[in-house]
Amino acid sequence: MADISPSRWDDQSAVPEVVVGRLPQYVRVLKELLSDGVEVANSQQLGQQLQVTPAQIRKDLSYFGRFGKQGRGYSVRRLLDELQQILGLNEQWNVVVVGVGRLGKAILSYPGFTPDGFHIVAALDNNPSLIGQEVEGVKVRAVEELDAVVKAQNITIAVVAVPVRFTQQVIDKLVECGIRAILNYAPTSPQVPESVKIRSIDPVLSLQSMTYYLTNGSE
Amino acid sequence: MADISPSRWDDQSAVPEVVVGRLPQYVRVLKELLSDGVEVANSQQLGQQLQVTPAQIRKDLSYFGRFGKQGRGYSVRRLLDELQQILGLNEQWNVVVVGVGRLGKAILSYPGFTPDGFHIVAALDNNPSLIGQEVEGVKVRAVEELDAVVKAQNITIAVVAVPVRFTQQVIDKLVECGIRAILNYAPTSPQVPESVKIRSIDPVLSLQSMTYYLTNGSE
Numbered sequence: 001m002a003d004i005s006p007s008r009w010d011d012q013s014a015v016p017e018v019v020v021g022r023l024p025q026y027v028r029v030l031k032e033l034l035s036d037g038v039e040v041a042n043s044q045q046l047g048q049q050l051q052v053t054p055a056q057i058r059k060d061l062s063y064f065g066r067f068g069k070q071g072r073g074y075s076v077r078r079l080l081d082e083l084q085q086i087l088g089l090n091e092q093w094n095v096v097v098v099g100v101g102r103l104g105k106a107i108l109s110y111p112g113f114t115p116d117g118f119h120i121v122a123a124l125d126n127n128p129s130l131i132g133q134e135v136e137g138v139k140v141r142a143v144e145e146l147d148a149v150v151k152a153q154n155i156t157i158a159v160v161a162v163p164v165r166f167t168q169q170v171i172d173k174l175v176e177c178g179i180r181a182i183l184n185y186a187p188t189s190p191q192v193p194e195s196v197k198i199r200s201i202d203p204v205l206s207l208q209s210m211t212y213y214l215t216n217g218s219e
Numbered sequence: 220m221a222d223i224s225p226s227r228w229d230d231q232s233a234v235p236e237v238v239v240g241r242l243p244q245y246v247r248v249l250k251e252l253l254s255d256g257v258e259v260a261n262s263q264q265l266g267q268q269l270q271v272t273p274a275q276i277r278k279d280l281s282y283f284g285r286f287g288k289q290g291r292g293y294s295v296r297r298l299l300d301e302l303q304q305i306l307g308l309n310e311q312w313n314v315v316v317v318g319v320g321r322l323g324k325a326i327l328s329y330p331g332f333t334p335d336g337f338h339i340v341a342a343l344d345n346n347p348s349l350i351g352q353e354v355e356g357v358k359v360r361a362v363e364e365l366d367a368v369v370k371a372q373n374i375t376i377a378v379v380a381v382p383v384r385f386t387q388q389v390i391d392k393l394v395e396c397g398i399r400a401i402l403n404y405a406p407t408s409p410q411v412p413e414s415v416k417i418r419s420i421d422p423v424l425s426l427q428s429m430t431y432y433l434t435n436g437s438e
Contacts, residue, residue, distance in 0.1 A: 024427035088434030106325045112406055116423050123313060128273055156433055181429035187331055197432050198365055199425035204335050206418035208243035210400035213416050214375055215307030
């Protein structure tokens with residue numbers, strides 16, 4: 001069993017964004033290992049699951065302190081606990097969905113958010129026929145109420161599912177209201193200040209990054 | 220107006236995957252610029268849209284040859300054409316969706332694939348009550364027919380929207396049938412051979428990569 005001595009993980013400015021982006025995948029794999037009864041794992045095993053090199057895993061974790069002893073592997077449970085704490089996954093996050101069209105409705109009905117601590121507590125739209133209706137247990141309110149809703153319900157994260165032509169203005173408004181993390185489903189690249197994090201869910205971009213290899217041959 | 224002399228883009232082994240992953244975003248921004256009537260753009264302008272540094276853009280494009288002359292900017296249309304060709308976006312790609320539950324149905328009804336050349340021509344499920352039905356103009360067939368369907372319809376890309384517990388076995392079967400590009404919607408990290416490309420769409424992972432900054436403060 002390995003020692004865990006995280007010591008530097010509060011120095012987050014030093015951690016590359018690409019490393020932070022991999023940590024949730026580590027958390028997922030560690031959870032899977034734990035549910036399979038695996039209590040200790042080395043970086044070879046983790047690397048195989050994640051399809052990254054063991055050296056990469058050791059390097060990634062080194063940003064947050066010394067999690068394992070050379071040759072003795074990681075305690076799956078303790079590494080999982082630490083990574084969850086580092087990522088803020090032990091907290092509950094209140095989320096607002098802006099845009100309750102077909103996509104927004106699918107997001108509201110997605111069962112995967114709540115078990116991971118993301119609670120959709122509010123939904124906004126500008127369509128009068130939707131406002132006041134309840135969708136998946138959440139009452140749809142007018143976009144004009146955004147600021148009040150964010151403050152009243154202690155919301156820190158927004159999911160944006162509005163048409164492309166409205167995306168930037170909605171995101172500007174979210175930033176004005178103090179939202180610092182945005183998940184964007186519109187197929188566009190919105191601008192945000194440096195202090196705001198944004199991630200886009202875009203299946204077409206993912207497909208297009210693979211056709212390169214189909215076109216040019218990858219063997 | 221800048222010269223475009225791509226010369227090395229057939230040497231794809233030299234291009235880091237992260238660079239390839241950015242190219243579709245370049246394509247999107249160039250399309251937006253073109254529709255705004257912008258004919259020439261420099262790396263400052265592109266970088267601002269993409270929120271990457273101008274140096275990064277010049278470095279990314281340098282993998283594929285010399286696209287612009289120092290200080291004169293890129294011809295938006297020609298850079299767009301070249302990148303689309305490099306990524307194989309002038310072709311039509313036939314796609315099979317495996318799993319026609321709520322998520323699979325949402326994917327089948329998503330209007331964003333076809334304009335970008337991705338045609339969902341087949342859908343498979345193992346649920347007898349779905350097999351034979353038509354969803355969004357596509358007839359649902361049994362998973363057992365996968366190999367025949369892939370060959371008959373010249374399918375090269377698969378979208379996987381089955382429950383987590385079936386994901387790996389479905390993906391193994393896709394690889395057996397010769398599929399080389401997979402878009403996975405299940406919240407798990409499936410294993411594929413090196414010759415196969417896989418991308419996962421996972422909103423929870425995206426959210427979790429942002430809570431790090433909310434937790435640790437990003438200013």
